[in-house]
Amino acid sequence: MTDQELQALVEMISVEYFGLPFSHQARFNKRLRTTGGRYLLRSHDVEFNPLHLAEHGEEELIKIIKHELCHYHLHLAGKGYKHADRDFKQLLAQVGGSRYCQQVSGGRKTLPYKxxxxxxxxxxxxxxxxxxxxxxxxxxxxxxxxxxxxxxx
Missing domain, CATH: 2.20.28 (Rubrerythrin, domain 2)
Structure with a gap:
């Protein structure tokens, strides 16, 4: 999947599940290791870990997209967009996003004691x-x- 295909998927999910347009940038970031995606507060862009798509498939990626879009739409609406906020938990349950993503094998590896x-x-x-x-x-x-x-x- 390319960044353009990801952008189109995020825009489609935003309109279908949230009823609001996604008017910022969505892209893959191969430097993400321990997380499925992240919402950038200053630029309002969203980034996703490409390893999740490769290891767990498009269904898992869609759940991560819904999670990040909850942050996005709540932040722009001035509501509680953080994980602990009631607004975030309710919207996440309503759209069927995942609270936590599955682990990927490309995470950090610990070095042995030398x-x-x-x-x-x-x-x-x-x-x-x-x-x-x-x-x-x-x-x-x-x-x-x-x-x-x-x-x-």
Whole structure:
């Protein structure tokens, strides 16, 4: 699906479910990782994660579009557009949008611990994913000096 096809889909859903036109920009943003979409308050544009379309199909994307259009129309109307607001929850239930999106596999991956800071006095160990300068830190338990140790892979 291209950005132009997405724009047409968002405009159609806006008129069909909300009875109001969508007169701003809708586009895919491949930098979105942990969310299905977002509504930009300043520009009133909406952005969507293309991985949701690829992994979960168009039906899931339509639910995300309805969710973001709830933010859009409520914000422009001056009503409660945030997730916790009653207006948002009621409109979302009325149009059948999803409150939460499904997870995608392209999310952030956590790195394994590669380093350990060891206290030379009490033996307290602090695991770290990145290399740090031990001279800049002290033990939180006894204020002793720390020594950097690389963990085995």
């Amino acid at each position: 380093y350990e800071l060891l206290c030379q006095q009490c033996g307290m160990a602090y695991k770290r994913k990145r290399k740090v300068n031990p001279a800049r830190y002290r033990c939180g338990r006894c204020a002793g000096k720390l020594k950097l140790r690389q963990l085995a892979d």
